[in-house]
Amino acid sequence: MKKVNAIFFFLLLFLNINIVLAENSQKIHIYDLWINEAPPTATVLVAYVVLKNNSKRLMTLNSVSCPLFSSIEIHRSIIKNDIASMERHSMLEIPSKSTIKLSPGDFHLMLFNPKIPLNTHDTPIFTFSFLDGTQIPVTATIRKRKDMTH
Numbered sequence: 624m625k626k627v628n629a630i631f632f633f634l635l636l637f638l639n640i641n642i643v644l645a646e647n648s649q650k651i652h653i654y655d656l657w658i659n660e661a662p663p664t665a666t667v668l669v670a671y672v673v674l675k676n677n678s679k680r681l682m683t684l685n686s687v688s689c690p691l692f693s694s695i696e697i698h699r700s701i702i703k704n705d706i707a708s709m710e711r712h713s714m715l716e717i718p719s720k721s722t723i724k725l726s727p728g729d730f731h732l733m734l735f736n737p738k739i740p741l742n743t744h745d746t747p748i749f750t751f752s753f754l755d756g757t758q759i760p761v762t763a764t765i766r767k768r769k770d771m772t773h
């Protein structure tokens with residue numbers, strides 16, 4: 624009887640973990656993660672992504688990491704007194720039931736010190752971490768360089 628209980632307990636635990644993972648991946652959907660291809664000597668790259676919050680709560684992105692870069696920051700391109708610059712944001716809020724698209728000229732991810740030169744067949748995996756502890760791995764694609772103006 625004890626043995627049966629133990630098996631039942633592990634089964635429940637297993638089911639529970641799977642349910643938690645499924646809920647996490649549904650409450651926020653992260654897609655179209657792409658990196659603008661840069662010359663092999665570039666020390667900083669730019670990435671864009673779409674974040675869709677399906678949940679009933681505000682989701683706050685507070686860090687993005689990838690082992691191929693020394694650090695990743697959330698930036699926004701701004702124009703102040705006709706001068707283009709960027710400001711750093713420590714986090715990015717995605718309101719309930721809404722979608723935020725990071726795109727050239729607006730919010731973007733700044734990727735510092737690539738450890739290898741990336742080309743179009745590379746598929747690095749990024750981890751998006753939220754204030755509530757949710758962590759979502761997302762595979763990036765590298766796009767041929769078109770836009771130098773980020």
Ligand SMILES: [Cu+2]
Pocket residue numbers: 698699709731732733
């Ligand atoms: Cu930037």
